[in-house]
Amino acid sequence: MTLLDSIVMQGLGRHGALTAEEKTLLLDLELNPRRAAAGEVLWQESADVDLFCVVKEGWAYSYRNLGNGSMQILKVYLPGDIIGMRDFGFARRLAGVAMINDGVISPFTHQQLFELIGRSPALAASIIATVVRQQAMLTERLVYLGRYAAHERLAHFLYELYLRLKRIGAVTDNGFVMPLSQEQVGDALGLSAVHVSRTFSMLRDEGLVVRDRQHVVLPDPQALARLVEFNDTYIDETLSPAFHGFH
Template sequence: MGIVHNIKNMPLARKLGAFVALSEIEHTVLEGLHKRRRTFCAGRDLVHQGQSGQAAYILVSGWACSYKILMNGHRQIVDFQIPGDFLGLRSVLLKLSDHSVEPISDIEVTEVNVSDLLEAFAETPRLAAAVLWAVSRDEAMVVEHLVDIGRRNAAERMAHFLLELGARLSLVGLGSKAGYACPLSQYLLADALGLSSIHVNRVLRKLRETGMLTFREGYVAFDNYEQLIEFAEFDPVYLDQAGPLLP
């Protein structure tokens, strides 16, 4: 029972639990996916754009970012990953990875490959549906970002982005309406939001001065959560974490 208790507190189990009420069997199968533990240092890519035969990982602790190098050499951050997220799941399903993944902090992961997933799906098809849900939710986030461009100004985009991260972190027990620990530098924020780092600095100052949000010393504090939500027009429905759909 000790093992089962442990897995229930793991970020991926907490996250998938938002879609499927996981049974003991499903927790045990999830536990089985957490066998090959590995650690990676900050800055050392673990998934490589354009390469084949990549493994996928479940992020257990720490933060990572997925990015693409554009033809002009610039880097576009597609998304950040937090505990409970898959890293490079697309890379293990597609023959060549369409993106790279870099740890932002030192991270702890467990490695999974296609046959691990197939075995887990064979044992419990509900888990397959839950993983499909997680991938669909990731897609919904990218769609939201795509639609976002040109619809919100820099301050609104920053506010929306930090609220989205807060909601995702809350789901896995790493954030609240008060705020969350956040290792992202202004350079990373700039690469993700398509802003210069000077612009990022100016926008964060503006949000602080209006009393809505303070991002300082690795901590995002929501100083006025309700006002911030209104300002960013943040509607978290696309994150779909209001409780399990499948009983």
Template structure:
């Protein structure tokens, strides 16, 4: 998997926005795959930052261990996602990142990206990726602040569903989700007991059927209606002016 296969670049590409030159630059970034075992740590908070990673297989997550013993998860990374943009512009990692299940990641250095910046307009793609991730976090912020656990979990599941659908990892409204309820609770800022309770509610209502790591949403749109999902931050293409720039 090369950088061109990541979410944003793929989006650019399908719009025919990338010039041959820019494509060549992206493909030129040699991405040597690294095989990761489950719960293997990519990096720890406060380590020096020197690289991004593209997830090729498996799921990963960024988190911070808090002084009170609990853990806050910021983001889950699915295949095609770029990890580490958050730390771009800082000398040290702001969060730790670890694999959830086993998988494959492809690291590439900041240095390589700098060289791109100097030679091409691809920077906008990176900026766009960064803002997209920020937008995802912002949506989470809303649900943390103002909605009940029921609505939070609904929103979370629907977001995962949409992201997996984008990478063709949903079949018959079913998908593989290697998350324990404890991981979910760390992401949503609630207790794992309450995650369980809330899953029970969703199950009784027939909205979510879950068997371990296998999730089925009989009627995904019903979930979306429950939370009035704002999917522009996931689905939207780049504005036309971006495409123009990238063709040059």
């Protein structure tokens, strides 16, 4: 999974094919791939902001460790996502990032990002669009934490993963691999691990989610989408026309 694939798949490159220089700029971000082991902390909260990363293989998550001993997972990163944009413009990390399973990441520097932005307004727009979309996903999570019950939070979480995985071709027969432990799911949804287990059982009994170890199947994605009233405008978002005129 290269960033180029990801960006094209996400439809950001559809407005006129990318130029050769733009493709080069994107590929330059992935010149230094390295393996990262499950559980590896890429950086801690409050660390200096130096690098961003493209996730090439594996999953990662950003998190905050709280004073009361618990953890809140802010976002799950999938292959093709850029990690660290949350801290763009800050001197220190607002959240830590760790790998969920074994994977491959490509770090690149602030400097490279500035260069890319300076050279290609189209790519700058794409980057900004991904940041904005991430903010929208965060907002959606906030809404669910504030106002929905456990089974709705979990259903929404799984359906969002399903959509994001589908667009990078990681879904077959409505099923996908979900390497998060139930403890981690709980940390993302503001629930205890025990209650995540019970909630999975509830969704299984209703025929909405079948899970076996790390494999999840959504037998009827539409039914799940109705349950959570999924608003997918923030995933298949349309950029403002004015924005494209900006180049």
